[in-house]
Amino acid sequence: xxxxxxxxxxxxxxxxxxxxxxxxxxxxxxxxxxxxxxxxxxxxxxxxxxxxxxxxxxxxxxxxxxxxxxxxxxxxxxxxxxxxxxxxxxxxxxxxxxxxxxxxxxxxxxxxxxxxxxxxxxxxxxxxxxxxxxxxxxxxxxxxxxxxxxxxxxxxxxxxxxxxxxxxxxxxxxxxxxxx
Amino acid sequence: xxxxxxxxxxxxxxxxxxxxxxxxxxxxxxxxxxxxxxxxxxxxxxxxxxxxxxxxxxxxxxxxxxxxxxxxxxxxxxxxxxxxxxxxxxxxxxxxxxxxxxxxxxxxxxxxxxxxxxxxxxxxxxxxxxxxxxxxxxxxxxxxxxxxxxxxxxxxxxxxxxxxxxxxxxxxxxxxxxxxxxxxxxxxxxxxxxxxxxxxxxxxxxxxxxxxxxxxxxxxxxxxxxxxxxxxxxxxxxxxxxxxxxxxxxxxxxxxxxxxxxxxxxxxxxxxxxxxxxxxxxxxxxxxxxxxxxxxxxxxxxxxxxxxxxxxxxxxxxxxxxxxxxxxxxxxxxxxxxxxxxxxxxxxxxxxxxxxxxxxxxxxxxxxxxxxxxxxxxxxxxxxxxxxxxxxxxxxxxxxxxxxxxxxxxxxxxxxxxxxxxxxxxxxxxxxxxxxxxxxxxxxxxxxxxxxxxxxxxxxxxxxxxxxxxxxxxxxxxxxxxxxxxxx
Numbered sequence: 001x002x003x004x005x006x007x008x009x010x011x012x013x014x015x016x017x018x019x020x021x022x023x024x025x026x027x028x029x030x031x032x033x034x035x036x037x038x039x040x041x042x043x044x045x046x047x048x049x050x051x052x053x054x055x056x057x058x059x060x061x062x063x064x065x066x067x068x069x070x071x072x073x074x075x076x077x078x079x080x081x082x083x084x085x086x087x088x089x090x091x092x093x094x095x096x097x098x099x100x101x102x103x104x105x106x107x108x109x110x111x112x113x114x115x116x117x118x119x120x121x122x123x124x125x126x127x128x129x130x131x132x133x134x135x136x137x138x139x140x141x142x143x144x145x146x147x148x149x150x151x152x153x154x155x156x157x158x159x160x161x162x163x164x165x166x167x168x169x170x171x172x173x174x175x176x177x178x179x180x
Numbered sequence: 181x182x183x184x185x186x187x188x189x190x191x192x193x194x195x196x197x198x199x200x201x202x203x204x205x206x207x208x209x210x211x212x213x214x215x216x217x218x219x220x221x222x223x224x225x226x227x228x229x230x231x232x233x234x235x236x237x238x239x240x241x242x243x244x245x246x247x248x249x250x251x252x253x254x255x256x257x258x259x260x261x262x263x264x265x266x267x268x269x270x271x272x273x274x275x276x277x278x279x280x281x282x283x284x285x286x287x288x289x290x291x292x293x294x295x296x297x298x299x300x301x302x303x304x305x306x307x308x309x310x311x312x313x314x315x316x317x318x319x320x321x322x323x324x325x326x327x328x329x330x331x332x333x334x335x336x337x338x339x340x341x342x343x344x345x346x347x348x349x350x351x352x353x354x355x356x357x358x359x360x361x362x363x364x365x366x367x368x369x370x371x372x373x374x375x376x377x378x379x380x381x382x383x384x385x386x387x388x389x390x391x392x393x394x395x396x397x398x399x400x401x402x403x404x405x406x407x408x409x410x411x412x413x414x415x416x417x418x419x420x421x422x423x424x425x426x427x428x429x430x431x432x433x434x435x436x437x438x439x440x441x442x443x444x445x446x447x448x449x450x451x452x453x454x455x456x457x458x459x460x461x462x463x464x465x466x467x468x469x470x471x472x473x474x475x476x477x478x479x480x481x482x483x484x485x486x487x488x489x490x491x492x493x494x495x496x497x498x499x500x501x502x503x504x505x506x507x508x509x510x511x512x513x514x515x516x517x518x519x520x521x522x523x524x525x526x527x528x529x530x531x532x533x534x535x536x537x538x539x540x541x542x543x544x545x546x547x548x549x550x551x552x553x554x555x556x557x558x559x560x561x562x563x564x565x566x567x568x569x570x571x572x573x574x575x576x577x578x579x580x581x582x583x584x585x586x587x588x589x590x591x592x593x594x595x596x597x598x599x600x601x602x603x604x605x606x607x608x609x610x611x612x613x614x615x616x617x618x619x620x621x622x623x624x625x626x627x628x629x630x631x632x633x634x635x636x637x638x639x640x641x642x643x644x645x646x647x648x649x650x651x652x653x654x655x656x657x658x659x660x661x662x663x664x665x666x667x668x
Contacts, residue, residue, distance in 0.1 A: 020598075021604065035366070039364075059616065062346070067344045099565075103586075130566065147570055
């Protein structure tokens with residue numbers, strides 16, 4: 001039992017959906033290889049080792065070699081083990097796409113509403129979307145405010161003020177731009 | 181003496197306390213982990229003095245392993261991936277009502293591992309100072325190649341995917357205008373690709389955003405708040421009885437930390453296997469053997485100081501966290517490499533001294549605040565995911581206020597999420613970017629001295645590294661062949 005646990009920790013079983021990774025990485029490598037001539041410059045009169053395109057070629061060559069081997073290995077495993085669980089796994093991936101949408105909406109909102117209002121709104125709304133209610137919503141708002149105070153007011157990271165801050169009187173606006 | 185003065189500076193002391201407390205706390209929360217915290221904090225440290233920024237990040241790196249033992253022992257869920265083996269004996273002890281003893285053993289072993297590693301490195305530093313100048317461009321190029329080989333080889337069972345991801349990272353490092361002839365490479369006519377793909381953006385995507393997506397898309401795993409009743413200090417003292425196990429574990433940690441690409445997991449695996457093999461009662465392992473906890477925790481906590489050796493001496497990071505720290509060095513124009521040991525030895529000693537003091541601070545913090553930290557363990561994982569996503573924004577956006585950077589980070593976040601779901605490693609992408617950049621630069625600077633291929637290995641250090649590369653590849657191929665014959 002002990003040996004099984006160690007073995008599983010070191011070598012977790014391969015998942016059927018790994019074929020998606022294998023196909024995608026192989027396809028990307030092929031596309032990049034086909035674009036090598038157009039996306040790098042050949043300097044006349046210089047040997048290959050001094051060409052600017054050498055290292056992209058080395059990298060793409062490595063991607064192709066390992067990508068091909070990974071693809072063949074995945075196809076072999078799928079033949080032996082079948083594709084059970086593959087659609088469910090891919091459906092699970094799609095759930096993450098929604099949260100990427102939330103993230104990009106937050107990115108879009110910050111320059112408009114300002115860092116503090118956008119962060120508090122993002123934390124509150126996403127927490128509500130996740131199904132939390134009551135005290136967790138207060139905790140979400142506090143988390144958002146704490147993040148802004150820690151990073152912008154204390155650590156002074158560079159995040160410009162929002163367009164909405166222009167609506168405030170100059171003294172308040174300056175405070176908001178510098179600290180919130 | 182200057183090293184002591186540096187460590188005594190108020191801003192360094194503050195960074196040590198914040199790093200130790202922050203690291204222990206972050207480590208104690210399953211699902212966050214040091215890569216996420218370091219990736220988010222990285223841009224914030226760019227405005228700090230190098231020693232302050234590095235102290236903060238090193239504090240989080242080293243101290244998180246102390247905190248990671250708490251959920252490993254109390255919930256059978258490791259706080260960081262490298263505390264996994266602590267669950268084997270920590271959880272059975274908790275089930276027997278001996279949680280404080282298990283925690284004390286873990287803290288004591290972590291402290292012993294950290295201090296032994298720092299001591300070994302401090303003693304070793306003068307040797308490094310003499311050896312480091314023997315590394316010229318060719319040797320560093322070969323060392324970067326060795327690092328890349330190790331990244332592929334150590335991901336046994338996932339070597340092909342690791343290789344593809346490593347070379348994808350090497351490719352990413354070539355995108356943009358190259359520094360010698362200023363010709364564009366793979367910019368696809370897009371101006372935002374002219375300056376290349378930013379390492380920090382990729383790091384934040386692959387580690388922070390990917391982790392947030394993984395938590396958000398999963399189910400809530402809110403654990404009931406565990407109870408710890410009894411003395412933790414007795415467990416810390418008990419570690420002394422297992423001094424040989426702790427010393428062996430620390431030895432493995434130092435060795436594995438120095439070799440690029442290996443890291444904590446292999447160190448604790450070897451340490452645990454050795455402790456079990458040498459034990460008079462190996463059957464107790466996995467059922468609550470104190471030596472199991474000591475072996476695991478002493479090994480993993482001695483890796484962070486050792487991982488600084490290839491970073492400081494050669495400028496070559498061994499894993500993702502030192503790769504992140506390399507960017508802090510670069511931002512402050514402190515270039516790690518052989519010259520650092522000759523010209524800034526005080527800086528190196530100050531770093532080691534800081535690590536030692538931080539170990540003491542982390543031990544004190546974790547003993548004093550284990551019980552209050554149990555509240556954090558009970559935070560639902562999807563709520564944590566929301567927090568990490570909000571923190572990821574500040575990490576990416578504060579670099580240059582670019583929406584494009586955020587979109588790129590989001591794309592890498594999705595890639596990292598897929599890799600997590602497929603049990604494939606994301607680290608090779610980061611190491612490919614860093615080692616690929618170093619390899620290309622050193623390859624180009626070596627060229628004027630290269631007339632025939634043999635010129636690459638015409639010096640003893642280069643020959644030794646080349647022999648190591650051949651040996652590692654040969655051993656790997658032999659192992660694959662042996663496994664193939666066994667299963668055929």
